[in-house]
Amino acid sequence: MSEFPNYSTIAIHGDSEFHDSQDVAPPIRLSSTYRYNSNPDDLVAPGAAGAIEGSELWYSRISNPSAYKAEKILSEIIGKPSILYANGLAAFHAAVTAVNPKTVFIGTPSYHGCHGILQLLKRNYGIKVYDLDDDPSLLQKGDLIHVESPANPISTCRDIAKYAKIAHERGAYLMVDATFAPPPLSDPFKFGADIVMHSGTKYFGGHSDLLAGVLATESADLRKTLYADRLVLGSICSSFDAWLLVRSLRTLNIRVKTQVANAERIVKYLTEHKNELPLLKEVSHASLQKEQFVREQLPLGGPPVLQITAVSKDAARRIPSKLKYFFHATSLGGVESLIEWRCLSDPHAPPDTLRVSVGAENVEDLIEDLRKALQQ
Numbered sequence: 001m002s003e004f005p006n007y008s009t010i011a012i013h014g015d016s017e018f019h020d021s022q023d024v025a026p027p028i029r030l031s032s033t034y035r036y037n038s039n040p041d042d043l044v045a046p047g048a049a050g051a052i053e054g055s056e057l058w059y060s061r062i063s064n065p066s067a068y069k070a071e072k073i074l075s076e077i078i079g080k081p082s083i084l085y086a087n088g089l090a091a092f093h094a095a096v097t098a099v100n101p102k103t104v105f106i107g108t109p110s111y112h113g114c115h116g117i118l119q120l121l122k123r124n125y126g127i128k129v130y131d132l133d134d135d136p137s138l139l140q141k142g143d144l145i146h147v148e149s150p151a152n153p154i155s156t157c158r159d160i161a162k163y164a165k166i167a168h169e170r171g172a173y174l175m176v177d178a179t180f181a182p183p184p185l186s187d188p189f190k191f192g193a194d195i196v197m198h199s200g201t202k203y204f205g206g207h208s209d210l211l212a213g214v215l216a217t218e219s220a221d222l223r224k225t226l227y228a229d230r231l232v233l234g235s236i237c238s239s240f241d242a243w244l245l246v247r248s249l250r251t252l253n254i255r256v257k258t259q260v261a262n263a264e265r266i267v268k269y270l271t272e273h274k275n276e277l278p279l280l281k282e283v284s285h286a287s288l289q290k291e292q293f294v295r296e297q298l299p300l301g302g303p304p305v306l307q308i309t310a311v312s313k314d315a316a317r318r319i320p321s322k323l324k325y326f327f328h329a330t331s332l333g334g335v336e337s338l339i340e341w342r343c344l345s346d347p348h349a350p351p352d353t354l355r356v357s358v359g360a361e362n363v364e365d366l367i368e369d370l371r372k373a374l375q376q
């Protein structure tokens, strides 16, 4: 257990014991390979020496110093041992490869790339893919339920506890993609998740300048498989991206809290002033959900993403070009606000919808920007 009082301290000091220089900011280390022990009598195969888990250095496809530091910090703030990947989809693929289910349940909507990986596994190996709310008797021992909560792009919360019960009654695993609600917004383990996944590209990164993915699990068996698989799949986070991630995690707490507060203010403004905003049809966000489980599973509010339905496809296409502070781009989680006509990147998104990732700018500026764009 952590000796630190809370996670904002961990995010800043969680890697201190692995510092190998006097630098306050950790050094950038980019070597792709590492020298073996110079004493011939101390030469042992790196696998036996802990290289696969990253505590010994061997070859950077297996581990690198910055990825190891990021894993130590993430393990503390997520609350379970965490493994770092090149991006969120590499993490999802690694989890499905390690669990090796015959059947997977996944919600609609969920991140299109997770659907994409399952379709690829269906094509190659015939795994069966069903909707989250299909008949639970289709699940066997060792199968997988994958719940994205809050869900991309609609930003509403799914009941993790409900799916944990369905999975565990059948001996299946529950994986939760908590990308939209990083710590401290949510703790899916508290509600029964076996594996928690994050696209670290989003809030953990927070500056739109790195790709990373994370899997966390209590299961030592699963972790052993995940590390061994990562070695051969080559899906570790690169040294430089991992270094950027360590830098980014330092400010996770303040970034996320600011972004949540901004998003909730924007949702409130849009819903209360809908009559004055002729291009706005609907807003979707967890703060508008009434169910009790939403308050329990997202106690601090959030996520900092919302979905806007415009009055028409044409309005949705044009709104991004009228905004000054929301860049028209895919992705989310950075301190820069973004908006996306979502059907450009997600083939399943309705053509009248926009996904809004709220950044850390002054919220009055953001509201004024949206007001103008939704009035024209």
Ligand SMILES: *Cc1c(COP(=O)(O)O)cnc(C)c1O
Binding pocket: 087, 088, 089, 090, 111, 113, 148, 152, 177, 179, 180, 199, 200, 201, 202, 211, 212, 213
């Ligand atoms: C972005 C995202 C992913 C994929 O992550 P990458 O880092 O882009 O590979 C997976 N799930 C959710 C919910 C996402 O938003």
